[in-house]
Amino acid sequence: MRTINVSVNGKQYSHEVEPRMLLIHYLREVIGLTGTHMGCETSLCGACTIEVDGKAVKSCTMFAVQADGAKILTVEGLAAPDGTLHPIQEAYWTEHALQCGFCTPGMIMITKQILERNPNPTEHEIREGLDGNLCRCTGYQHIVNAVRTAAKAGA
Amino acid sequence: MTTTVTKLEKLVGKRIKRKEDPRLITGTATYVEDVKLPELLHAAILRSPHGAANIKSIDISKAAALPGVVAVYTGADILGVGSVVCAADLPGLRKPVHHILAQDRTYFVGHAVAVVVAKDRYVAADGVDLIEVDWQPTQAVTDPEKALAAGAPAVHPEWPDNTAFIHNQEGGDMAQAFADAEVVVKQRIVSQRLIPNPMETRGVVADWKQADKAMTIWTSTQIPHLARSILAGQLGLDENRVRLIAPEVGGGFGSKLNVYPEEALMGFVSMKLQKPVKWIESRRENFQTTIHGRGHVDYLEIAAKRDGTILGLKLKLIQDLGAYHQLLTPAIPTLSVLMMPGLYKFRNISAQVIGVFTNAVPTDAYRGAGRPEATHGIERMVDMLAAEIGMDPAEIRYKNFAGKDDFPFLTAAGLTYDSGDYAATLDKALEMIDYKGLREQQVQARAEGKLMGIGISTYGELCGFGPSPATPAGGWESATVKVEPSGKVTVMTGCSPHGQGQETSFAQIAADELGVPLDDVIVLHGDTSIVQYGIGTFGSRNTAVGGAALFYALQDIREKAKRFGAKMLGVEDGEVVLADGHCTDSNGNSVTFQQIAGAAYRGIVIPTGSEPGLVATRFWEPSNFAYPYGAHIIVSEVDKETGQIEIKRYLAVDDIGNIINPLLVDGQLHGGVAQGLGQALWEHGVYDDDGQLVSGTFMDYAMPRARMMPWIESAHTITPSPVNPLGAKGVGEAGTIGSTPAMVNSVVDALAPLGVRHIDMPMTAGKIWKLMQDSSIQEKKA
Numbered sequence: 001m002r003t004i005n006v007s008v009n010g011k012q013y014s015h016e017v018e019p020r021m022l023l024i025h026y027l028r029e030v031i032g033l034t035g036t037h038m039g040c041e042t043s044l045c046g047a048c049t050i051e052v053d054g055k056a057v058k059s060c061t062m063f064a065v066q067a068d069g070a071k072i073l074t075v076e077g078l079a080a081p082d083g084t085l086h087p088i089q090e091a092y093w094t095e096h097a098l099q100c101g102f103c104t105p106g107m108i109m110i111t112k113q114i115l116e117r118n119p120n121p122t123e124h125e126i127r128e129g130l131d132g133n134l135c136r137c138t139g140y141q142h143i144v145n146a147v148r149t150a151a152k153a154g155a
Numbered sequence: 156m157t158t159t160v161t162k163l164e165k166l167v168g169k170r171i172k173r174k175e176d177p178r179l180i181t182g183t184a185t186y187v188e189d190v191k192l193p194e195l196l197h198a199a200i201l202r203s204p205h206g207a208a209n210i211k212s213i214d215i216s217k218a219a220a221l222p223g224v225v226a227v228y229t230g231a232d233i234l235g236v237g238s239v240v241c242a243a244d245l246p247g248l249r250k251p252v253h254h255i256l257a258q259d260r261t262y263f264v265g266h267a268v269a270v271v272v273a274k275d276r277y278v279a280a281d282g283v284d285l286i287e288v289d290w291q292p293t294q295a296v297t298d299p300e301k302a303l304a305a306g307a308p309a310v311h312p313e314w315p316d317n318t319a320f321i322h323n324q325e326g327g328d329m330a331q332a333f334a335d336a337e338v339v340v341k342q343r344i345v346s347q348r349l350i351p352n353p354m355e356t357r358g359v360v361a362d363w364k365q366a367d368k369a370m371t372i373w374t375s376t377q378i379p380h381l382a383r384s385i386l387a388g389q390l391g392l393d394e395n396r397v398r399l400i401a402p403e404v405g406g407g408f409g410s411k412l413n414v415y416p417e418e419a420l421m422g423f424v425s426m427k428l429q430k431p432v433k434w435i436e437s438r439r440e441n442f443q444t445t446i447h448g449r450g451h452v453d454y455l456e457i458a459a460k461r462d463g464t465i466l467g468l469k470l471k472l473i474q475d476l477g478a479y480h481q482l483l484t485p486a487i488p489t490l491s492v493l494m495m496p497g498l499y500k501f502r503n504i505s506a507q508v509i510g511v512f513t514n515a516v517p518t519d520a521y522r523g524a525g526r527p528e529a530t531h532g533i534e535r536m537v538d539m540l541a542a543e544i545g546m547d548p549a550e551i552r553y554k555n556f557a558g559k560d561d562f563p564f565l566t567a568a569g570l571t572y573d574s575g576d577y578a579a580t581l582d583k584a585l586e587m588i589d590y591k592g593l594r595e596q597q598v599q600a601r602a603e604g605k606l607m608g609i610g611i612s613t614y615g616e617l618c619g620f621g622p623s624p625a626t627p628a629g630g631w632e633s634a635t636v637k638v639e640p641s642g643k644v645t646v647m648t649g650c651s652p653h654g655q656g657q658e659t660s661f662a663q664i665a666a667d668e669l670g671v672p673l674d675d676v677i678v679l680h681g682d683t684s685i686v687q688y689g690i691g692t693f694g695s696r697n698t699a700v701g702g703a704a705l706f707y708a709l710q711d712i713r714e715k716a717k718r719f720g721a722k723m724l725g726v727e728d729g730e731v732v733l734a735d736g737h738c739t740d741s742n743g744n745s746v747t748f749q750q751i752a753g754a755a756y757r758g759i760v761i762p763t764g765s766e767p768g769l770v771a772t773r774f775w776e777p778s779n780f781a782y783p784y785g786a787h788i789i790v791s792e793v794d795k796e797t798g799q800i801e802i803k804r805y806l807a808v809d810d811i812g813n814i815i816n817p818l819l820v821d822g823q824l825h826g827g828v829a830q831g832l833g834q835a836l837w838e839h840g841v842y843d844d845d846g847q848l849v850s851g852t853f854m855d856y857a858m859p860r861a862r863m864m865p866w867i868e869s870a871h872t873i874t875p876s877p878v879n880p881l882g883a884k885g886v887g888e889a890g891t892i893g894s895t896p897a898m899v900n901s902v903v904d905a906l907a908p909l910g911v912r913h914i915d916m917p918m919t920a921g922k923i924w925k926l927m928q929d930s931s932i933q934e935k936k937a
C-alpha cells in the first residue's frame with residue numbers, strides 16, 4: 001500500500017492505495033466520482049478521459065500512484081458550484097451530441113482539451129481531435145456541431 | 156369567471172433538447188457499474204480459451220484459498236438454475252441446453268466456466284487466474300458453410316450435421332418467374348458477423364433479501380419486464396418478488412435485447428451468499444460473449460424481363476447461429492425473408508433458410524436484425540440487374556416500385572405495407588443531389604481516369620414490433636399517465652429507452668395533449684416496481700407502439716378531466732372543450748387543468764359515475780408493423796493507388812411517418828448510418844478456424860471514429876402510418892438498413908469500368924486494392 005495525495009476538482013484527498021489500482025478505479029470507487037466511465041480498459045475508447053495537471057489522460061491507463069501530487073479534473077468538476085453548466089456541457093446539450101451518454105463525459109473532457117489547444121478548429125481538426133474517443137450512438141455529427149458551438153461560445 | 160385562454164404552442168414536431176441530458180453531461184447519471192450497496196461483493200468469470208474443448212477436470216482449491224475470495228462456483232453448482240432462454244421457435248428447431256456455466260464441454264471462446272466472488276474486483280480477477288482446468292481441446296468449426304460440409308466437426312455431438320433448422324417460405328410461383336425470365340442474375344452475398352459494442356458493456360448487480368424472499372437485480376438491458384419474467388423462472392422465484400431495474404443503459408443496439416447467463420448467475424450467487432454481488436463485463440468479454448449480429452451467406456437469384464421488370468427473387472440463406480440460441484437467434488433470419496421484396500411489386504419469392512451451429516458466440520438481433528441483410532440483398536441484386544441490362548439504377552427502381560395508390564400493399568412475402576410514395580422520395584433525393592449533373596460529372600471523371608461512383612439504395616423496412624402474433628413474448632406496449640393533485644404529470648412507459656430520448660419526446664406528446672408545460676411532465680421507465688408490465692425497446696418500436704399506448708392513456712385522462720371540468724363549471728359533460736390547459740364551456744367560463752387535478756383528488760366534486768383520482772393505464776396492441784422507407788445516395792471516389800474509399804457526399808431522404816422531435820430523429824439517423832457504414836467499410840467479426848476471435852479488441856475491430864465519418868445530409872418526406880394514432884413509423888434502424896447497399900452500390904459503380912460487379916463487405920482499402928489488381932489484369936487480358 002502507498003499513500004497518495006491528489007487534488008480532484010479542487011478538493012484535496014489523501015488515501016492509501018494498492019500500487020496496482022488504476023486511476024479510474026481510484027476516482028470511481030475510492031473517491032466515489034462515477035462520472036468517468038470505463039469503456040475498454042485498453043486506452044482505445046476515451047470514455048475514461050480526465051485531465052491530469054491540465055492534460056487529457058485516459059484514466060484506465062494510469063495507476064493511482066502515478067497521480068500522487070497531481071491536480072485532477074473530472075466531468076463532475078466542470079459545472080460551477082451553483083450548478084451553472086460549463087459552455088461545453090451546454091453545447092453538448094443544445095446540439096443533441098449524446099444519446100446513451102456513456103461516452104459523453106470523456107467526449108466533453110476531450111473537447112475541452114481540443115479547444116484549449118486550438119480555440120477555433122475546422123471540422124477536420126475537430127474530427128482528428130476526437131480520434132481517441134469512440135461513440136457508438138451519435139455517428140459523431142452532433143458532437144462535431146457541439147465542439148463548434150462550444151468554440152463559438154469561447155469555451 | 157370568463158377567462159382568456161392563451162393558445163399554447165404545440166411541442167410535437169419541434170427540435171426540443173433533451174430532458175434526460177443534464178444528468179448525463181454532468182457525470183451524475185447512474186449506470187449499473189455506479190450502483191453501490193453495503194457489503195457488495197464482486198464477481199469475475201473464468202471463460203473458455205478454446206473454440207471447442209472437453210473439461211477433464213477443474214481445480215478451484217488455490218482460488219478458493221486466496222485471501223479475499225469468498226466463494227468459487229463451477230458448472231456442478233448451478234444445476235438447480237434454469238438454462239438460458241430462447242423465446243423464438245420454428246418447426247423442428249433443435250435447441251441445445253445452454254447452462255449458465257459450462258458442464259463438461261465448452262462450445263465457444265468466452266463460454267463461462269466458473270465464477271469467483273471476492274471482496275473486490277482485483278482479488279476476484281486474481282482468483283480466476285488461480286483456477287486450474289485440464290482442457291482437452293477438440294476441433295472447432297466457425298465458418299457456417301464449412302460446418303455444413305460432410306465430415307465437419309460437430310458443434311453439438313448429438314447433431315452431426317450442425318443444422319439447427321431449415322425454414323422455407325414461398326410466395327407466388329418462383330418456377331414460373333424463372334420460366335418467364337429473359338434474364339437471371341445470380342450472386343453470393345455475405346453479410347459478415349458484426350459486433351454490436353455498445354460503449355457500456357453489460358453488467359449486473361443482484362441483491363437477495365432472504366427475509367422477504369425478494370430479489371433486486373440491476374442489469375443493463377433493453378427489456379426489463381421480460382428479463383424479470385425469465386430470471387424469476389430461472390431462479391425459481393415469484394415474479395412479483397423480483398424487482399428488475401434497468402438504470403441508465405449505455406447503448407444496446409439489440410445486444411441487450413437478451414437475457415444472458417451472468418444475470419441468473421449473479422442472482423444465484425447472491426442467494427447463496429446472502430450478500431449483494433456485482434459483475435461488470437470487460438470489453439474483451441463483451442466482444443467474446445455478448446451476441447454478434449448478421450452472419451449471413453446469401454445465394455440470390457433475381458429473375459427479370461429485359462425491360463427491367465423484376466419477376467421474382469430466390470434466396471438460399473445460410474445463417475451462422477453460433478453455438479447456442481440466445482433470446483431470438485433463430486427468428487432473426489426469418490425477418491430477412493419477410494423483407495426480401497424490398498419496395499418492389501414483383502409477386503414471386505422463394506426462400507430457404509438454413510440455421511447452422513458454429514463454435515462461436517450466438518448471433519441475434521443487432522440494429523436492423525435481419526432487415527439490413529435482406530435490404531442489402533435486394534438492393535444489390537437490383538443494381539446488378541440494372542448493370543446486366545444496361546439500365547440506370549434509378550430508372551429500374553422507378554419501374555418496379557409499388558405505386559402510391561397500391562396501399563395497403565400486400566407483398567410477395569405476405570406483409571401488408573402501410574403507406575408510402577416511394578417514387579416521390581426518390582424524386583426528392585435525386586433532385587437534392589442533382590443526379591443528372593452527377594452522372595455527367597462521372598463521365599468527365601472517368602475520362603480523367605478517376606474512379607467515381609454513385610450508389611443508390613431505396614430501402615424499406617418493417618418495424619414498430621409489432622403485432623403480438625409476430626413478436627415472441629408479445630408486441631404490444633403499455634403506458635400509465637399519473638396526474639398529481641398539483642397537475643404535474645408522470646408518464647410511465649413500458650418501453651425502456653436507453654439513448655433514444657423518449658423522456659423528452661413522450662413528454663412533448665403528453666404536454667400537448669394535456670396543455671401543460673413540458674417541464675411539468677416526467678417520464679419514468681425501466682423499473683419493474685414502478686412501471687406496469689411492458690415489452691421494452693427494440694425494433695424501432697418506442698414511438699410507434701409505446702407512443703401510441705401513451706396517446707390512448709392521455710385520451711382517457713382528457714375524458715376524465717373533461718367530466719370533472721364540466722361538473723366544476725356546472726354544465727353537462729359534452730358541453731366543454733379541453734384545450735390549451737383549460738376546460739372551457741360554451742359561455743367561455745373555464746377551469747385550468749391544474750384546478751381539475753386538484754378537484755379530482757380533493758374528492759368533493761365527483762361527476763356522476765366517475766371516481767376520484769386522475770390516473771390512466773393503457774395497453775396497446777398494433778394491428779400491423781410500420782414500414783419506413785427512404786432513398787440514400789452516396790457519391791464516392793476510390794483512390795487508384797491505395798484502394799481508399801472517400802465518401803464525397805452522403806444524402807439520406809427518409810420517410811419515417813410523422814416526426815415528434817426532428818432533433819432526436821437526426822441523431823437516430825446519424826447513429827444508424829454510422830453503424831451501416833461501419834459494416835460496409837470496416838467492421839468484421841472474424842473467428843479463425845480454431846475458434847479464436849481474432850477481431851476481439853478495438854485495435855482489431857474497426858468501429859467508426861469521428862474522422863472516418865462523412866457529413867450526412869438529410870431530408871424527409873412524410874407519409875403518416877395509418878397503423879397508430881401518431882402516424883409515426885420508426886427511425887432507430889432506418890439509417891443502418893439504408894446505408895450498406897448505397898455504399899456498396901457506390902463503390903461497385905466506381906469500379907465498374909474495371910469490370911467489377913460485386914464486392915462483399917467490409918470494403919476495406921486492402922480488399923479494394925487487391926480487387927483492382929485483379930481487375931486490371933482481367934482488363935489487360937480482355
Ligand code: FES
Binds near residue numbers: 041043044046059060
Ligand atoms: S476505458 Fe480508458 S480508453 Fe477506454
Ligand code: FES
Binds near residue numbers: 097099100102104654
Ligand atoms: S452517446 Fe452512446 S456512446 Fe456516445
